[in-house]
Amino acid sequence: MSIFKKKQKTELPAISTASLPDIVFMLLFFFMVATVMRNDTLVVKNELPYADQIEKLDRKNMVLHIYAGKPSSRYKNVGTEARIQLNDKFADINEIKPFVLEEIKSKPEELRPYLTTALKVDKDTKMGLVGDVKKELRAVNMLRVNYVTKIGEATNNLK
Amino acid sequence: MARRLAPEVNAGSMADIAFLLLIFFLVSTTIETDYGISRRLPPPPEELETDMRIKEKNLFRVELNQVNELFVEKKPLQLKDLKAAAIAFLDNGGGEKSNHCSYCKGAKDPKSSDNPSRAVISLINSRETNYDAYIAVQNELVGAYAELRDREALRMYNMSFKQMKDFLKDANYSGDKTKLKKQMEEIRSMYPEKLSEAEPVMVKL
Numbered sequence: 502m503s504i505f506k507k508k509q510k511t512e513l514p515a516i517s518t519a520s521l522p523d524i525v526f527m528l529l530f531f532f533m534v535a536t537v538m539r540n541d542t543l544v545v546k547n548e549l550p551y552a553d554q555i556e557k558l559d560r561k562n563m564v565l566h567i568y569a570g571k572p573s574s575r576y577k578n579v580g581t582e583a584r585i586q587l588n589d590k591f592a593d594i595n596e597i598k599p600f601v602l603e604e605i606k607s608k609p610e611e612l613r614p615y616l617t618t619a620l621k622v623d624k625d626t627k628m629g630l631v632g633d634v635k636k637e638l639r640a641v642n643m644l645r646v647n648y649v650t651k652i653g654e655a656t657n658n659l660k
Numbered sequence: 661m662a663r664r665l666a667p668e669v670n671a672g673s674m675a676d677i678a679f680l681l682l683i684f685f686l687v688s689t690t691i692e693t694d695y696g697i698s699r700r701l702p703p704p705p706e707e708l709e710t711d712m713r714i715k716e717k718n719l720f721r722v723e724l725n726q727v728n729e730l731f732v733e734k735k736p737l738q739l740k741d742l743k744a745a746a747i748a749f750l751d752n753g754g755g756e757k758s759n760h761c762s763y764c765k766g767a768k769d770p771k772s773s774d775n776p777s778r779a780v781i782s783l784i785n786s787r788e789t790n791y792d793a794y795i796a797v798q799n800e801l802v803g804a805y806a807e808l809r810d811r812e813a814l815r816m817y818n819m820s821f822k823q824m825k826d827f828l829k830d831a832n833y834s835g836d837k838t839k840l841k842k843q844m845e846e847i848r849s850m851y852p853e854k855l856s857e858a859e860p861v862m863v864k865l
Contacts, residue, residue: 518675519671521675522671522674522675522678525675525678525679525682526678528682529678529681529682529685532682532685532686532689533685535691536685536689536690536691536692537689537690537691537692538688538689539688539689539690549693550791550792550795550796551792551795551796552696552697552795552796552798552799553799553803554697554799554802554803554806555695555696555697556695556696556697556698556825557694557695558694558695558696559829561694564694617698619694619696620696621693622791623791624790624791624792624795625790625791625792626790626791627787627788627789627790627791628724628785628786628787628788628789628790628791628794629787629788631791631794632785632787635701638701639701639702639703639704639705640704642703642704643701644700644701644702644703645698645700645701646698646699646700646701647696647697647698647699648696648697648699648795648798649693649694649695649696650695650696650697650795650799651693651695652695655739655795655796655799655800655803656739656740656796658792658793658795658796659728659739659792659793659796
């Protein structure tokens with residue numbers, strides 16, 4: 502009988518967690534390398550359409566962002582009509598001009614021709630709103646635009 | 661005197677610290693999306709020349725109506741056929757004498773465009789059109805120009821237009837960049853991007 506009693510006393514060895522920090526650090530480094538700091542907090546829904554004839558937006562500091570789309574789920578009180586977002590808050594069409602002019606003014610003069618507007622528009626937005634934005638941009642002579650998209654076949658959009 | 665060993669540092673909380681950092685980065689960063697279709701808007705209306713006349717045959721009408729249906733020259737068309745139709749129109753080269761296009765490989769149909777430098781694509785959309793349909797059409801039209809430019813660049817300089825663009829940006833490019841720029845300018849003038857966009861039209865009630 503003594504053989505059996507001995508067996509009952511042995512405990513399972515503790516699982517070593519010594520490598521846990523290494524795993525977490527690995528994840529941490531991945532995220533540090535693959536992502537960039539958020540510069541705007543989105544307040545609109547922003548699911549971008551697909552396109553494949555795309556160019557990379559270089560000169561990151563020479564890009565100004567205009568978002569548009571329906572208010573995201575946290576901002577249901579604003580309504581369901583598609584809105585424009587400048588910086589961190591909702592904006593009206595007539596706020597685009599001062600916003601763009603201010604951005605232009607903040608850049609050194611010799612770099613101003615390289616300034617590009619990145620339009621991050623949700624795919625369910627109606628073109629009326631986008632057309633209005635483009636009209637405002639034309640009015641202040643901000644003609645370089647980039648429709649930011651996801652990489653993929655354009656036919657994906659119509660599904 | 662007995663030698664004292666240095667006490668071992670407790671690394672048990674290392675994982676917690678790493679987790680804290682990880683969560684901070686997860687919350688405060690996004691995976692960047694900075695690719696898109698680059699376009700140039702037309703100048704403000706008052707600076708536009710209004711006396712520009714375009715022959716009907718040099719105009720390629722692309723329309724998107726309020727329910728996202730595509731019409732090319734008043735006839736319905738599938739999106740997947742748009743690029744081919746645009747290429748056929750741009751590359752037609754039906755012009756004679758001064759309008760003759762020596763590099764065009766199109767059908768030379770006298771009813772279609774004379775010369776790529778005269779061919780204009782007009783994109784009209786309704787205010788109710790969805791943005792994704794609009795982007796899909798833009799993408800196909802820009803793709804048509806890109807394909808024609810690639811073809812000519814390959815024929816003349818043995819590299820595609822896309823490659824040329826990449827080389828121009830590449831700091832380690834061994835060739836002559838000013839020459840490359842000139843070549844690109846030439847290709848661009850062979851197939852200039854003439855994509856006119858009217859203001860969105862209101863739905864007729």
